[in-house]
Amino acid sequence: MLALTIAVPAQAADELAVSVVNGSEPTLCAEVDNVHLKLVSGEVRRFTVEAEHPAHVGTIVVDRWAPDFRNCDMSDDPVHKAESESRRVTLYETEEWQLVGLTYPSFWRPAKVPVRVGRRVESGLHLIQLWKRHAERAEEVLVLYPPDGYWRARPLPPAHLRWSAYGSSFLVGPVETEGRPLVDIHEVAFDPETRSFTLTFVRGGTATLRLAELDQDRIALDATFDAPVGAVRPFAALRSMFVTETNADVAHVGWREKDARAWSQEPVMRFREASAVEVWAGRTVPSRHNTSAPDMRFRNFRAE
Numbered sequence: 001m002l003a004l005t006i007a008v009p010a011q012a013a014d015e016l017a018v019s020v021v022n023g024s025e026p027t028l029c030a031e032v033d034n035v036h037l038k039l040v041s042g043e044v045r046r047f048t049v050e051a052e053h054p055a056h057v058g059t060i061v062v063d064r065w066a067p068d069f070r071n072c073d074m075s076d077d078p079v080h081k082a083e084s085e086s087r088r089v090t091l092y093e094t095e096e097w098q099l100v101g102l103t104y105p106s107f108w109r110p111a112k113v114p115v116r117v118g119r120r121v122e123s124g125l126h127l128i129q130l131w132k133r134h135a136e137r138a139e140e141v142l143v144l145y146p147p148d149g150y151w152r153a154r155p156l157p158p159a160h161l162r163w164s165a166y167g168s169s170f171l172v173g174p175v176e177t178e179g180r181p182l183v184d185i186h187e188v189a190f191d192p193e194t195r196s197f198t199l200t201f202v203r204g205g206t207a208t209l210r211l212a213e214l215d216q217d218r219i220a221l222d223a224t225f226d227a228p229v230g231a232v233r234p235f236a237a238l239r240s241m242f243v244t245e246t247n248a249d250v251a252h253v254g255w256r257e258k259d260a261r262a263w264s265q266e267p268v269m270r271f272r273e274a275s276a277v278e279v280w281a282g283r284t285v286p287s288r289h290n291t292s293a294p295d296m297r298f299r300n301f302r303a304e
Contacts, residue, residue, distance in 0.1 A: 015277040016301040017258045018044060021234075022271045028243060029072035030289050033169065035240035035250050035268055036181060037281060039298060042231035045224065046302040049170055049236070051153040051294035052218035056286045058158070064291045065165040068247075078179060080110045082124065089125075091117045092192050096133050099190055101125040109182070113146035116189040128188070130195075132156070132214065141219055142211065144197065149173055149183025150239065151209075154294050156216045167249035167293025168240035168281065172223050174203050175234040205229070218294075228303075238281055238296055242268050247289050250296070254280035277301060 023036040082103050092099040101115060104126045114123045130142040134156050143152045143166075150169045157164045173183035184202040191198070195211040206226045213220035229235035240250040245267075254265040255276035264274065268281070282295025 014302070015258055016041070016043060016303055017275045017277050018235075018301050020253075020255060020274045020276050020279050022253070022268070022273065024242070024268060026269065027241075030068040030070070030241060030243050030247055031072050031074075033180070033239040033241055035168075035238065035242050035281075037238040037253065037279070038175065038234040039236040039238075039279070040231060040234050041228070041301065043228055043303040044235050044301050045228055045304060046222070046300070047236070047298060048212070048220055048222050048300040049153075049172070050213075050218050050220045050297040050299070051155060051168075052297065053155055053158055053164065053216075054283055054286075054293070054295050056283075057164075057292060058160070059286065060161065060292055062291075063161065063163070063165065064288055065293075068289060078108045079106050080108065081106045082111065082126070089122060091115065091120065091122060091128070092190065094192075097192070097195070098131040098133075098138065099192075100129045100131065102127040102129070107145075107147055108179075109147040111147050113185050114187050115146060116187065117192070128190075130211070141214060142221075144188065146185055146188050148180075149185050149199070153219045153221065155219045156214065158216055161292060164292040164294070165290040167290045168238055168296050170296065171234075171237040171239065172209060173199060173201050173207055173235070174205070174229045175237045176203075181237055181239065236298065238298075240281065240296075241289070243289075245285060246287050248283060248287050249290050249293050250281045251283045251285075251287070252281070254282075 018041040021038045025034050027034040087103045089101045107126045111124045111126050131138045152166045171183050186202045187200040189198045198208045208224045210222045212222045242248040253271045255274045256278040258277050278299040280297045
Protein backbone atom coordinates (compact mmCIF):
# COMPACT_ATOMS: atom_id res chain seq x y z
CA MET A 1 0.00 0.00 0.00
CA LEU A 2 1.25 3.47 -0.84
CA ALA A 3 1.40 5.82 2.12
CA LEU A 4 -0.28 9.22 1.98
CA THR A 5 2.49 11.78 1.74
CA ILE A 6 1.58 15.45 2.06
CA ALA A 7 4.10 18.17 2.76
CA VAL A 8 2.97 20.32 5.69
CA PRO A 9 3.75 24.01 5.16
CA ALA A 10 4.84 26.34 7.93
CA GLN A 11 1.76 27.18 9.95
CA ALA A 12 0.86 30.85 9.83
CA ALA A 13 -0.96 32.67 12.60
CA ASP A 14 -3.49 34.05 10.14
CA GLU A 15 -4.53 30.67 8.70
CA LEU A 16 -8.27 30.64 8.26
CA ALA A 17 -10.20 27.44 8.99
CA VAL A 18 -13.22 26.50 6.88
CA SER A 19 -15.91 23.89 7.39
CA VAL A 20 -15.60 20.81 5.20
CA VAL A 21 -18.91 18.95 4.98
CA ASN A 22 -19.36 15.60 3.28
CA GLY A 23 -22.46 15.25 1.14
CA SER A 24 -21.29 12.07 -0.61
CA GLU A 25 -23.63 9.16 -1.35
CA PRO A 26 -22.81 5.52 -2.20
CA THR A 27 -23.21 4.25 -5.76
CA LEU A 28 -22.38 1.28 -7.98
CA CYS A 29 -21.96 3.48 -11.08
CA ALA A 30 -18.41 4.61 -11.81
CA GLU A 31 -19.58 7.52 -13.99
CA VAL A 32 -21.60 9.35 -11.33
CA ASP A 33 -20.16 12.17 -9.22
CA ASN A 34 -21.28 10.69 -5.92
CA VAL A 35 -18.43 12.27 -3.92
CA HIS A 36 -19.41 15.76 -2.81
CA LEU A 37 -17.20 17.71 -0.39
CA LYS A 38 -18.55 21.17 0.45
CA LEU A 39 -16.33 24.03 1.69
CA VAL A 40 -18.23 26.60 3.74
CA SER A 41 -17.11 29.88 5.30
CA GLY A 42 -18.62 33.33 5.74
CA GLU A 43 -15.17 34.94 5.60
CA VAL A 44 -13.12 33.43 2.77
CA ARG A 45 -12.13 35.77 -0.05
CA ARG A 46 -8.99 33.98 -1.26
CA PHE A 47 -7.80 30.38 -1.49
CA THR A 48 -5.75 28.06 -3.66
CA VAL A 49 -6.90 24.87 -5.37
CA GLU A 50 -4.32 22.41 -6.66
CA ALA A 51 -4.29 19.23 -8.71
CA GLU A 52 -1.16 17.12 -8.23
CA HIS A 53 -0.12 13.77 -9.61
CA PRO A 54 -0.97 10.91 -7.24
CA ALA A 55 1.77 9.35 -5.13
CA HIS A 56 1.63 6.19 -7.25
CA VAL A 57 2.11 7.99 -10.58
CA GLY A 58 5.68 6.71 -10.95
CA THR A 59 4.50 3.10 -10.74
CA ILE A 60 1.97 3.38 -13.61
CA VAL A 61 2.86 1.17 -16.56
CA VAL A 62 -0.61 0.78 -18.07
CA ASP A 63 -2.93 3.74 -17.58
CA ARG A 64 -6.71 3.31 -17.58
CA TRP A 65 -9.16 6.09 -18.40
CA ALA A 66 -11.99 4.49 -20.41
CA PRO A 67 -15.49 5.13 -18.99
CA ASP A 68 -17.27 2.30 -17.18
CA PHE A 69 -21.07 2.46 -17.51
CA ARG A 70 -21.81 -0.85 -15.83
CA ASN A 71 -24.51 -0.45 -13.16
CA CYS A 72 -25.38 3.01 -14.54
CA ASP A 73 -28.85 4.31 -15.39
CA MET A 74 -28.71 7.77 -16.96
CA SER A 75 -32.28 7.70 -18.33
CA ASP A 76 -33.55 10.36 -15.92
CA ASP A 77 -30.72 12.83 -16.54
CA PRO A 78 -31.91 16.17 -17.98
CA VAL A 79 -30.86 16.85 -21.58
CA HIS A 80 -30.89 20.18 -23.42
CA LYS A 81 -30.21 20.21 -27.14
CA ALA A 82 -27.72 22.76 -28.40
CA GLU A 83 -29.07 25.83 -30.15
CA SER A 84 -26.41 25.45 -32.84
CA GLU A 85 -24.48 22.59 -34.43
CA SER A 86 -21.41 21.11 -32.78
CA ARG A 87 -18.45 23.38 -33.25
CA ARG A 88 -14.92 24.10 -32.11
CA VAL A 89 -13.64 27.67 -31.99
CA THR A 90 -10.23 29.07 -31.05
CA LEU A 91 -10.72 32.01 -28.67
CA TYR A 92 -7.06 32.87 -28.14
CA GLU A 93 -3.78 31.46 -29.41
CA THR A 94 -0.01 32.01 -29.15
CA GLU A 95 2.88 29.64 -29.70
CA GLU A 96 2.65 28.63 -26.02
CA TRP A 97 -1.05 28.89 -25.09
CA GLN A 98 -4.42 28.22 -26.68
CA LEU A 99 -7.96 28.72 -25.41
CA VAL A 100 -10.59 26.66 -27.24
CA GLY A 101 -14.39 26.62 -26.97
CA LEU A 102 -16.62 23.65 -27.80
CA THR A 103 -20.33 23.20 -28.39
CA TYR A 104 -21.84 19.71 -28.04
CA PRO A 105 -25.08 18.36 -29.52
CA SER A 106 -26.61 18.38 -26.03
CA PHE A 107 -25.82 19.05 -22.38
CA TRP A 108 -27.69 18.77 -19.11
CA ARG A 109 -28.13 22.57 -18.88
CA PRO A 110 -28.64 25.15 -21.63
CA ALA A 111 -25.50 26.92 -22.87
CA LYS A 112 -26.34 30.58 -22.29
CA VAL A 113 -23.14 31.88 -20.67
CA PRO A 114 -21.13 34.30 -22.85
CA VAL A 115 -17.36 33.84 -22.85
CA ARG A 116 -15.33 37.02 -23.37
CA VAL A 117 -11.69 37.33 -24.48
CA GLY A 118 -10.85 40.98 -25.02
CA ARG A 119 -13.48 42.39 -27.38
CA ARG A 120 -14.46 38.97 -28.65
CA VAL A 121 -17.57 37.32 -27.17
CA GLU A 122 -18.73 33.77 -27.90
CA SER A 123 -22.03 32.33 -26.72
CA GLY A 124 -23.46 28.81 -26.71
CA LEU A 125 -20.28 27.10 -25.50
CA HIS A 126 -20.54 24.01 -23.32
CA LEU A 127 -16.81 23.73 -22.63
CA ILE A 128 -13.70 25.90 -22.74
CA GLN A 129 -10.23 24.32 -22.71
CA LEU A 130 -6.85 25.86 -21.87
CA TRP A 131 -3.96 24.19 -23.71
CA LYS A 132 -0.22 24.56 -22.98
CA ARG A 133 2.54 23.63 -25.42
CA HIS A 134 4.94 21.21 -23.74
CA ALA A 135 7.50 18.74 -25.08
CA GLU A 136 6.59 19.53 -28.70
CA ARG A 137 2.86 18.91 -28.27
CA ALA A 138 -0.22 20.65 -26.88
CA GLU A 139 -1.43 19.56 -23.43
CA GLU A 140 -4.92 20.33 -22.15
CA VAL A 141 -4.42 21.43 -18.55
CA LEU A 142 -7.62 23.17 -17.48
CA VAL A 143 -11.28 23.09 -18.52
CA LEU A 144 -14.44 24.89 -17.48
CA TYR A 145 -18.05 24.03 -18.31
CA PRO A 146 -19.73 27.48 -18.27
CA PRO A 147 -23.34 26.15 -18.07
CA ASP A 148 -22.79 24.55 -14.64
CA GLY A 149 -19.46 25.94 -13.35
CA TYR A 150 -17.55 22.65 -13.22
CA TRP A 151 -13.74 22.86 -13.51
CA ARG A 152 -11.19 20.12 -14.12
CA ALA A 153 -7.43 20.56 -13.85
CA ARG A 154 -4.36 18.41 -14.33
CA PRO A 155 -0.59 18.97 -14.29
CA LEU A 156 1.63 18.43 -17.28
CA PRO A 157 2.19 14.69 -17.78
CA PRO A 158 5.11 13.10 -15.90
CA ALA A 159 8.24 12.24 -17.86
CA HIS A 160 7.41 8.53 -18.30
CA LEU A 161 3.81 9.14 -19.48
CA ARG A 162 2.80 11.01 -22.60
CA TRP A 163 -0.66 11.68 -21.17
CA SER A 164 -2.50 11.70 -17.86
CA ALA A 165 -6.19 11.51 -17.01
CA TYR A 166 -8.59 14.02 -15.60
CA GLY A 167 -10.46 12.91 -12.49
CA SER A 168 -12.26 15.05 -9.92
CA SER A 169 -14.11 18.27 -10.73
CA PHE A 170 -14.39 21.34 -8.53
CA LEU A 171 -16.74 24.28 -8.22
CA VAL A 172 -15.87 27.86 -7.23
CA GLY A 173 -18.61 30.33 -6.34
CA PRO A 174 -21.98 30.17 -4.60
CA VAL A 175 -22.76 26.45 -4.92
CA GLU A 176 -26.43 25.55 -5.22
CA THR A 177 -28.36 22.48 -6.32
CA GLU A 178 -30.70 22.06 -9.29
CA GLY A 179 -30.81 18.31 -9.66
CA ARG A 180 -27.09 18.30 -8.97
CA PRO A 181 -24.65 20.83 -7.46
CA LEU A 182 -23.67 23.72 -9.72
CA VAL A 183 -22.51 27.32 -9.84
CA ASP A 184 -24.80 29.59 -11.87
CA ILE A 185 -22.52 31.80 -13.99
CA HIS A 186 -23.64 34.95 -15.82
CA GLU A 187 -20.42 35.55 -17.79
CA VAL A 188 -16.85 34.26 -18.14
CA ALA A 189 -13.97 36.56 -19.11
CA PHE A 190 -10.43 35.37 -19.86
CA ASP A 191 -7.35 37.61 -19.54
CA PRO A 192 -4.50 36.12 -21.61
CA GLU A 193 -1.81 38.30 -20.00
CA THR A 194 -2.47 37.03 -16.48
CA ARG A 195 -3.99 33.67 -17.54
CA SER A 196 -6.99 34.49 -15.38
CA PHE A 197 -10.66 33.62 -15.65
CA THR A 198 -13.16 36.04 -14.10
CA LEU A 199 -16.59 34.59 -13.33
CA THR A 200 -19.59 36.87 -12.84
CA PHE A 201 -22.30 35.03 -10.93
CA VAL A 202 -26.05 35.16 -11.51
CA ARG A 203 -26.52 35.62 -7.76
CA GLY A 204 -24.13 38.57 -7.76
CA GLY A 205 -20.43 38.97 -7.14
CA THR A 206 -17.38 37.76 -9.01
CA ALA A 207 -14.46 35.40 -8.62
CA THR A 208 -11.14 35.34 -10.46
CA LEU A 209 -9.15 32.13 -10.92
CA ARG A 210 -5.53 32.75 -11.94
CA LEU A 211 -3.22 30.02 -13.18
CA ALA A 212 -0.42 30.47 -10.65
CA GLU A 213 1.71 27.34 -11.15
CA LEU A 214 2.00 24.61 -13.76
CA ASP A 215 4.65 21.93 -14.08
CA GLN A 216 5.00 18.14 -14.24
CA ASP A 217 4.01 17.79 -10.58
CA ARG A 218 1.04 20.09 -10.06
CA ILE A 219 -1.20 22.84 -11.30
CA ALA A 220 -2.25 25.57 -8.86
CA LEU A 221 -5.04 28.12 -9.25
CA ASP A 222 -5.38 31.16 -6.99
CA ALA A 223 -9.04 32.06 -6.48
CA THR A 224 -10.18 35.51 -5.33
CA PHE A 225 -13.74 36.65 -4.59
CA ASP A 226 -14.72 40.31 -4.71
CA ALA A 227 -16.66 39.62 -1.50
CA PRO A 228 -17.24 36.53 0.65
CA VAL A 229 -19.90 34.16 -0.68
CA GLY A 230 -21.35 33.88 2.82
CA ALA A 231 -22.10 30.94 5.08
CA VAL A 232 -25.44 29.96 3.54
CA ARG A 233 -23.91 28.29 0.47
CA PRO A 234 -20.52 26.62 -0.03
CA PHE A 235 -17.90 28.87 -1.64
CA ALA A 236 -16.30 25.82 -3.27
CA ALA A 237 -16.90 22.10 -3.64
CA LEU A 238 -15.17 18.96 -4.84
CA ARG A 239 -17.10 16.54 -7.06
CA SER A 240 -15.69 13.08 -7.74
CA MET A 241 -16.51 9.36 -7.76
CA PHE A 242 -16.02 6.38 -5.46
CA VAL A 243 -17.28 2.84 -5.91
CA THR A 244 -14.53 0.84 -4.20
CA GLU A 245 -10.98 1.51 -3.05
CA THR A 246 -9.63 0.38 -6.42
CA ASN A 247 -12.44 1.92 -8.48
CA ALA A 248 -12.34 5.55 -7.48
CA ASP A 249 -11.05 8.99 -8.38
CA VAL A 250 -11.16 9.91 -4.67
CA ALA A 251 -11.02 7.31 -1.92
CA HIS A 252 -9.69 9.25 1.08
CA VAL A 253 -9.94 12.70 2.64
CA GLY A 254 -7.08 14.27 4.58
CA TRP A 255 -7.31 17.52 6.51
CA ARG A 256 -5.20 19.71 8.77
CA GLU A 257 -6.90 21.57 11.58
CA LYS A 258 -5.68 24.99 12.66
CA ASP A 259 -2.59 24.68 14.92
CA ALA A 260 -2.67 20.87 14.58
CA ARG A 261 0.64 19.02 14.78
CA ALA A 262 -0.45 16.29 12.37
CA TRP A 263 -2.87 15.51 9.56
CA SER A 264 -6.10 13.58 10.01
CA GLN A 265 -7.34 11.14 7.37
CA GLU A 266 -10.43 9.01 6.78
CA PRO A 267 -11.96 7.00 3.92
CA VAL A 268 -14.20 9.35 1.95
CA MET A 269 -17.42 7.46 2.77
CA ARG A 270 -16.71 7.54 6.51
CA PHE A 271 -15.70 11.19 6.67
CA ARG A 272 -18.44 13.49 7.97
CA GLU A 273 -17.26 17.02 8.75
CA ALA A 274 -14.14 18.88 9.84
CA SER A 275 -12.73 22.33 10.45
CA ALA A 276 -9.63 22.63 8.29
CA VAL A 277 -6.98 25.05 7.04
CA GLU A 278 -6.01 22.58 4.32
CA VAL A 279 -7.89 19.71 2.66
CA TRP A 280 -6.60 16.85 0.50
CA ALA A 281 -8.73 14.37 -1.46
CA GLY A 282 -7.20 11.48 -3.38
CA ARG A 283 -6.12 7.86 -3.35
CA THR A 284 -3.54 5.79 -1.48
CA VAL A 285 -3.59 2.82 -3.88
CA PRO A 286 -3.88 2.77 -7.69
CA SER A 287 -7.36 2.62 -9.19
CA ARG A 288 -8.70 0.87 -12.27
CA HIS A 289 -10.63 4.07 -13.00
CA ASN A 290 -8.59 7.05 -14.25
CA THR A 291 -5.40 5.54 -12.85
CA SER A 292 -3.28 8.66 -13.42
CA ALA A 293 -5.92 11.20 -12.33
CA PRO A 294 -4.57 13.84 -9.94
CA ASP A 295 -5.21 14.25 -6.25
CA MET A 296 -6.89 17.52 -5.24
CA ARG A 297 -5.98 20.00 -2.53
CA PHE A 298 -7.62 23.17 -1.17
CA ARG A 299 -5.46 25.43 0.98
CA ASN A 300 -4.32 28.95 1.83
CA PHE A 301 -7.76 30.22 2.86
CA ARG A 302 -7.70 33.95 3.55
CA ALA A 303 -10.24 36.59 4.51
CA GLU A 304 -8.43 39.38 2.62
